[in-house]
Amino acid sequence: MPDATFSALPTTVFEEMSGLARAHGAINLGQGFPDDPGPEALRRKAAEAVLEGYNQYPPMAGLPELRTAVAGHYHRTQGLALDPMTEVVITSGATEALAATFLALIEPGDEVIVFQPLYDAYLPLIRRAGGTPRLISLSPPHWRFTRAMLEAAITPRTRFVVLNNPVNPTGVVVSHDDLTILAEVCVANDLIAVCDEVWEQVVFGPAVHRPLMAFPGMAGRCVKIGSAGKMFGLTGWKVGFVCAAEPLARLVAKAHQFLTFTTPPNLQTAAAFGLETGADWFRTMPRTLAASQACLAQALEREGFRVLRSSGTYFLNVDLAASGVGLGDRDFALLAVREAGVAAIPVSALYETEPVTTILRLCFAKADETLEAGAVRLARARDLAARPGGQPPAGRAI
Numbered sequence: 001m002p003d004a005t006f007s008a009l010p011t012t013v014f015e016e017m018s019g020l021a022r023a024h025g026a027i028n029l030g031q032g033f034p035d036d037p038g039p040e041a042l043r044r045k046a047a048e049a050v051l052e053g054y055n056q057y058p059p060m061a062g063l064p065e066l067r068t069a070v071a072g073h074y075h076r077t078q079g080l081a082l083d084p085m086t087e088v089v090i091t092s093g094a095t096e097a098l099a100a101t102f103l104a105l106i107e108p109g110d111e112v113i114v115f116q117p118l119y120d121a122y123l124p125l126i127r128r129a130g131g132t133p134r135l136i137s138l139s140p141p142h143w144r145f146t147r148a149m150l151e152a153a154i155t156p157r158t159r160f161v162v163l164n165n166p167v168n169p170t171g172v173v174v175s176h177d178d179l180t181i182l183a184e185v186c187v188a189n190d191l192i193a194v195c196d197e198v199w200e201q202v203v204f205g206p207a208v209h210r211p212l213m214a215f216p217g218m219a220g221r222c223v224k225i226g227s228a229g230k231m232f233g234l235t236g237w238k239v240g241f242v243c244a245a246e247p248l249a250r251l252v253a254k255a256h257q258f259l260t261f262t263t264p265p266n267l268q269t270a271a272a273f274g275l276e277t278g279a280d281w282f283r284t285m286p287r288t289l290a291a292s293q294a295c296l297a298q299a300l301e302r303e304g305f306r307v308l309r310s311s312g313t314y315f316l317n318v319d320l321a322a323s324g325v326g327l328g329d330r331d332f333a334l335l336a337v338r339e340a341g342v343a344a345i346p347v348s349a350l351y352e353t354e355p356v357t358t359i360l361r362l363c364f365a366k367a368d369e370t371l372e373a374g375a376v377r378l379a380r381a382r383d384l385a386a387r388p389g390g391q392p393p394a395g396r397a398i
């Protein structure tokens with residue numbers, strides 16, 4: 001395991017590209033965060049909770065009011081029946097939920113199936129927990145897995161599969177049929193599914209998010225992970241939820257107690273309020289984002305880019321090869337941020353092996369003027385890439 005130590009890891013592509021965007025004063029369509037301040041009632045609730053509420057350690061597994069609100073929300077929106085006191089644990093963001101889950105459940109030598117492109121935290125955390133990732137590579141434009149791919153990845157040591165749905169960076173919302181296949185494979189091979197569903201509320205009709213936990217045989221073998229930061233467009237809040245059957249939830253809580261022990265109570269109070277009162281927000285937020293996606297997609301198409309639209313998340317993708325860009329995605333992204341003033345995420349950074357190098361991820365959770373300007377700047381980057389020699393400036397930024 002040559003790359004098992006954290007010291008060998010690169011800085012994440014999100015930090016790298018946001019750092020470059022700041023250094024070059026670029027429009028940042030890279031790292032996924034909205035440019036609007038988020039629901040005011042929630043922010044007020046959090047502020048009030050800081051001023052007038054309880055600011056000491058809350059219970060390790062989360063404030064009862066938030067655990068109850070999480071269970072209620074998933075009952076209303078996804079038909080799940082979770083016991084708030086034994087099947088919901090609050091964590092400091094989905095990132096901590098992932099870390100706690102992997103640390104709690106993986107035993108050295110366990111194999112863990114993951115799909116690439118993948119959210120960048122998975123592999124270092126799985127390895128540090130003693131697991132061995134087994135990668136399944138997905139390809140544009142549909143990014144679908146098949147039963148044959150899953151079965152080919154399974155060995156006698158396979159114990160887990162990690163499913164991110166809706167998928168960052170591809171914007172896919174996994175279909176009922178594909179979830180059925182995955183559930184059947186999990187049941188047949190006695191696998192636990194770690195379901196990173198942080199984007200579950202950011203889904204554009206007609207797509208529908210379905211939790212894998214609701215499929216036959218899956219209730220006792222899923223760890224479902226959510227994030228208030230993503231639900232309410234407040235990405236810095238770092239309030240995560242783990243939902244799982246009691247034996248799994250209890251183990252995850254044990255790992256959580258030695259990671260962060262707890263999560264700021266004021267933000268938990270505000271997240272509970274948001275879940276209890278957020279019906280309008282959950283209806284309007286995806287519509288607003290769908291309009292933003294349309295704005296960016298149309299601006300890019302006007303500039304001659306081939307766009308792969310998404311069914312969920314804050315992201316769409318551009319097929320660089322089909323858009324007249326000869327450079328690889330990373331070189332193009334470096335050129336775009338340094339010389340054309342627009343930051344994006346090269347999707348190759350989210351593969352560990354045999355990367356697809358022709359796809360660029362763009363965040364559309366921004367004002368229309370920003371998106372329009374970003375598209376124009378990306379077209380300028382394409383022109384720069386096509387100049388004689390067309391080479392990007394050498395070297396890494398950080």
Ligand code: PMP
Nearest residue numbers: 093094095119168196198227229
């Ligand atoms: N998983 C995925 C797929 C994500 O996209 C993100 C953040 N964008 C996270 C986990 C982390 O969520 P949090 O900020 O709540 O830690």
Ligand code: GLN
Nearest residue numbers: 014015030031032033168
């Ligand atoms: N999830 C965010 C994205 O995909 C990034 C989170 C992070 O910076 N670690 O852009």
